[in-house]
Amino acid sequence: MDDSLYVTGSDIKNCIYCERVVYFSKVMRIQPVLWSQHADSVMEHKVEERNEERRVSTPLPNVRGKHFNYRITSERLMASAVIDCVLEDGYGRLVPVEYKGMRSKAGKAYSDHKYQIAFYAILLEDVCRKACVEGYIHYTDALVRVYITDGMKMYVRRLMSRIRRMVEDETLPPIRVSRRKCNGGCGYRYICYGY
Numbered sequence: 001m002d003d004s005l006y007v008t009g010s011d012i013k014n015c016i017y018c019e020r021v022v023y024f025s026k027v028m029r030i031q032p033v034l035w036s037q038h039a040d041s042v043m044e045h046k047v048e049e050r051n052e053e054r055r056v057s058t059p060l061p062n063v064r065g066k067h068f069n070y071r072i073t074s075e076r077l078m079a080s081a082v083i084d085c086v087l088e089d090g091y092g093r094l095v096p097v098e099y100k101g102m103r104s105k106a107g108k109a110y111s112d113h114k115y116q117i118a119f120y121a122i123l124l125e126d127v128c129r130k131a132c133v134e135g136y137i138h139y140t141d142a143l144v145r146v147y148i149t150d151g152m153k154m155y156v157r158r159l160m161s162r163i164r165r166m167v168e169d170e171t172l173p174p175i176r177v178s179r180r181k182c183n184g185g186c187g188y189r190y191i192c193y194g195y
């Protein structure tokens, strides 16, 4: 089985930002060229993650369990992820937590991050057979709670199919994002625009 057909949380996040990022990373397997600010952000993420291993500050009452760097794969869904942290609440439900080395969108979550959490919920429910109805995104300035709706899960499932089709067809998607998003943060501007 071609492992590129397995969809990951990063694929979902990237696909919402720009489908071409998924094409370059997954189909062409080209490494992104990240500008230093982004590289710094990745480093901050790692530091923050390590700090959080000592203190997970969610408003969840009665946390029964905490699992860091939780590796999960569903053969059935052909999807896999390494989730920064998975909590088990007092009702036995699973709650994914994602750490971002960046500020929130004025106290709210960015939509690509929300759907990444919804993707984790789909995986956790499929593999662990436990409900997953909310998650948290830990930004540097805010802890944002995300309610995971059926509509979000349905949207993520559609994205998963679209990503798999893209890998099978190997067709470069057209540029659908605004030029504002092509600021170099994706790491593939040098291919799309040649600089």
Ligand code: SF4
Pocket (backbone or CB within 6 Å): 017, 018, 019, 020, 021, 175, 176, 177, 181, 182, 183, 184, 186, 187, 188, 189, 190, 192, 193
């Ligand atoms: S430069 Fe723009 S169009 Fe190209 S991959 Fe990056 S975000 Fe997408």
